[in-house]
Amino acid sequence: MYKNLKYPLLLLTVTIICACNSGSDEDKSIASTHPKLEKQLNRDSANISMRSEEHADLYQRYRITTEEYENSGNYNVANMYRGKLAPADEASHTDAHAFKNALREGMAKGVNFAGKYTVVTVGCGTACQQHFIVDRESGKIVEKIEGSTGAKYSPNSRIFILNPPDSTINYNNCKDCAPQAYELVDGKLREIK
Structure with missing residues (x-):
């Protein structure tokens, strides 16, 4: 049976090699290989360059406010939890079961927030993340918060x-992208005003 496949496989291999090596070393763009697309790209191309400093004032205001919170020392944790790390209690939150694999993988990071918590981030679509906050002493999921452009914690x-x-976000066009600061108090997030 394999003898019958020897020559067709050899022919297929030679054809593939020739096809891969054919053509020239010219730099071919997608537009040059698709004439209709080339016309559309010439017509629809953007002529205005994007500038990151276009919304610099709003970005700077967010950045400075965030840095003030982070550098104030008012939110420092005095004692880090050093006991046995509990796994996530999937029964402690209604959405936990749907993300059990991601939660298990995220829990491997250990304590990464507020002295005894693990934040596990799970994607929920384009520009959407859900952040589960798990108490590593009890395993309870104490909070779940959704954002658009990530989270920062320590x-x-x-x-x-x-x-x-x-600095790359246009805050005027993305209302759900505005930074928000929270403090974790007794296992609950409270927005800092």
Whole structure:
């Protein structure tokens, strides 16, 4: 049976090699190989360059406010939890079962927030993340918060920045991207005003 396949496989291999090596070393763009697309690209191309400093004032205001919170020392954690790390209690939150694999993988990071918590981030679509906050002493999921552009937090601070400032974001066009600062108090996030 395999003898019958020897020559067709050899022919197929030679054809593939020739096809891969054919053509020239010219730099062919997608537009040059698709004439209709080339016309459309010439007509629809953007002529205005994007500038990151276009919304610099709003970004700077967010950045400075966030840095003030982070550097104030008011949110520092005095004692880090050193006991046995509990796994996530999937029964403690209604959405936990749907993300059990992601939660298990995220829990492997250990304590990464506010002295005894693990933040596990799960994607929920384009520009959407859900952040589960798990108490590593009890395993209870104490909070779940959704954002658009990530989160910033640290093991030795109770401050949680949802949608941290980013100079590439146009805050005038993305209302859900505005940074928000929270403090974790007794296992609950409270927005800092």
